[in-house]
Amino acid sequence: MAEPGSETDIPRIQKCVAVFWPSFLTAGIATILFFAVFDPKEMLGCAGLPGLSRIGAYSIGFFFFWVVSSGSCALALYFAKPCPSLRRREGHDGPAS
Amino acid sequence: MTDNSTQAAKATADQVEVELLAKREKIYPRAVTGAFARLRVLAVWTLLGLYYGVPWLNWDGQQAVLFDLPDRRFYLFGITFWPQDFFYMASLLIIAALALFFFTALAGRLWCGYSCPQTVWTEVFLWIERKIEGDRPRQIRLDKAPWTAHKILLKGSKHLIWLLFSLFTGLTFVGYFSPIRELAVHVATFSLGPWESFWILFYGFATYGNAGWLREQVCLYMCPYARFQSAMLDKDTLIISYDAKRGEPRGPRRRGEDYKAKGLGDCINCQMCVQVCPTGIDIRDGLQYECIGCAACIDICDQVMEKMGYPKGLIRYTTENALEGKPAHLLRPRVVIYGLLLLGLTGALVYSIMTRIPLDVDVMRDRNALYRETDEGMVENIYTVKVMNKDSKAHRFHLAVSGLEGARLIAQTAEFRIASGEAVDLPVRVEVDPAELRRTSSEVDFEVAAEDGPELRRVEKARFLGPVSR
Numbered sequence: 001m002a003e004p005g006s007e008t009d010i011p012r013i014q015k016c017v018a019v020f021w022p023s024f025l026t027a028g029i030a031t032i033l034f035f036a037v038f039d040p041k042e043m044l045g046c047a048g049l050p051g052l053s054r055i056g057a058y059s060i061g062f063f064f065f066w067v068v069s070s071g072s073c074a075l076a077l078y079f080a081k082p083c084p085s086l087r088r089r090e091g092h093d094g095p096a097s
Numbered sequence: 098m099t100d101n102s103t104q105a106a107k108a109t110a111d112q113v114e115v116e117l118l119a120k121r122e123k124i125y126p127r128a129v130t131g132a133f134a135r136l137r138v139l140a141v142w143t144l145l146g147l148y149y150g151v152p153w154l155n156w157d158g159q160q161a162v163l164f165d166l167p168d169r170r171f172y173l174f175g176i177t178f179w180p181q182d183f184f185y186m187a188s189l190l191i192i193a194a195l196a197l198f199f200f201t202a203l204a205g206r207l208w209c210g211y212s213c214p215q216t217v218w219t220e221v222f223l224w225i226e227r228k229i230e231g232d233r234p235r236q237i238r239l240d241k242a243p244w245t246a247h248k249i250l251l252k253g254s255k256h257l258i259w260l261l262f263s264l265f266t267g268l269t270f271v272g273y274f275s276p277i278r279e280l281a282v283h284v285a286t287f288s289l290g291p292w293e294s295f296w297i298l299f300y301g302f303a304t305y306g307n308a309g310w311l312r313e314q315v316c317l318y319m320c321p322y323a324r325f326q327s328a329m330l331d332k333d334t335l336i337i338s339y340d341a342k343r344g345e346p347r348g349p350r351r352r353g354e355d356y357k358a359k360g361l362g363d364c365i366n367c368q369m370c371v372q373v374c375p376t377g378i379d380i381r382d383g384l385q386y387e388c389i390g391c392a393a394c395i396d397i398c399d400q401v402m403e404k405m406g407y408p409k410g411l412i413r414y415t416t417e418n419a420l421e422g423k424p425a426h427l428l429r430p431r432v433v434i435y436g437l438l439l440l441g442l443t444g445a446l447v448y449s450i451m452t453r454i455p456l457d458v459d460v461m462r463d464r465n466a467l468y469r470e471t472d473e474g475m476v477e478n479i480y481t482v483k484v485m486n487k488d489s490k491a492h493r494f495h496l497a498v499s500g501l502e503g504a505r506l507i508a509q510t511a512e513f514r515i516a517s518g519e520a521v522d523l524p525v526r527v528e529v530d531p532a533e534l535r536r537t538s539s540e541v542d543f544e545v546a547a548e549d550g551p552e553l554r555r556v557e558k559a560r561f562l563g564p565v566s567r
Contacts, residue, residue: 017319055292
């Protein structure tokens with residue numbers, strides 16, 4: 001990915017996809033694996049939310065995983081940007097000594 | 098780069114980036130008819146017919162296909178799958194992957210063009226759009242026109258029908274997990290539960306967004322298959338190609354003119370192949386990442402060739418080798434191996450499911466002692482027999498032992514009833530006259546059989562330990 005707005009930058013929709021789509025897939029897998037091991041009914045008693053149904057727990061769990069992995073994808077996208085070039089800055093500020 | 102040119106570049110970039118979906122102009126695929134179009138329509142009807150129809154089927158008094166998540170059971174036409182049956186799901190995934198490799202090696206992106214849900218639903222949405230807004234030229238004109246009452250009516254009714262269809266799709270999707278007939282009743286009486294409502298809306302909105310707005314952008318940016326397809330293609334894969342040797346140089350010509358004398362190829366540069374393309378590419382530039390293999394360009398070019406009186410097939414399914422004039426090898430080792438593996442694994446899976454006995458029996462010998470001598474002088478071993486009824490109905494079972502001369506089963510009761518999905522632990526003892534024992538460690542068979550179904554029985558082997566008679 002290059003400077004924002006340049007021709008070599010990926011389209012904005014592709015950036016949105018890169019943040020929300022892989023996180024959706026990962027959240028799905030995480031939800032399946034997590035709730036295969038931990039039964040929400042037993043955990044909700046400890047958490048003080050006994051009124052929530054299983055489907056409700058699965059749903060909230062899925063969206064929680066989705067939000068968390070979206071954050072991870074967003075950070076990954078940010079750190080995938082090329083670092084600001086030192087050589088270009090020297091042209092403006094003069095070489096650092 | 099000077100400051101001026103950087104500023105100018107940023108200005109145009111800002112204009113382009115104004116809309117989320119900008120950077121590409123909206124693609125208006127032209128409607129197409131023809132052999133491949135008919136195949137695609139058949140696929141749409143079949144697949145959507147299955148998708149919308151199957152949840153309404155009943156079997157043995159309940160929904161035929163139901164994935165009961167909270168109870169962790171999957172019902173499939175009278176067969177109940179339990180979490181212990183996860184192996185079948187894993188096998189299914191492997192078979193799906195093999196099928197993908199097989200069909201891609203054979204003819205490229207067949208999945209994308211004919212059966213992918215994104216393609217199927219987008220086709221329906223495009224069809225609805227065409228019925229309301231008209232064909233391609235009228236759609237383009239309507240989008241450029243100012244917002245009159247007429248335009249509001251057209252666009253409004255299109256989105257309304259799209260949304261209704263999406264909600265119905267969402268309802269059907271949730272109907273695979275929660276009995277659909279009850280859902281329908283709840284919808285009609287406005288008594289839907291909060292989570293059901295949420296997921297119907299969520300999935301409906303996803304359908305509306307993907308098929309109505311994103312369309313080909315899903316294929317371009319979200320689909321991993323598009324990215325690694327090149328790893329599965331080779332020079333003998335059937336791909337949609339433009340025969341450049343025949344078509345070039347392209348150019349318009351008058352009717353009946355001797356175009357070959359003018360140095361022209363068969364391509365009249367009518368641009369129809371570009372207009373019908375749902376991803377907006379020009380197939381004459383060669384096979385591209387964006388091409389989903391829908392063959393619309395083949396259909397339209399064949400029609401144009403027919404009108405011109407030229408032979409069909411200027412754009413056709415062919416292999417890279419064939420285009421270069423080399424001999425074609427459709428049936429090659431890669432294809433044969435994938436095909437055989439696919440056939441073998443699918444057959445094994447089907448056989449395994451058909452001969453599946455929905456009964457689990459585990460025999461655990463009490464390890465506290467090798468054996469026990471009773472007051473009557475018999476040798477005794479203690480076991481725990483765990484029986485799980487994996488069938489969808491309750492059954493009465495009978496326990497017996499065999500395989501060891503003179504063995505006698507002592508249990509509180511040898512007949513027990515187990516409800517569907519339940520398991521029982523039976524503490525039992527087996528005793529044998531020591532005179533009949535030939536070895537210190539003998540094999541004994543525990544048989545659990547249902548009283549109302551002779552095929553519902555299992556035999557588990559266990560060890561019986563005792564002293565050797567002198």
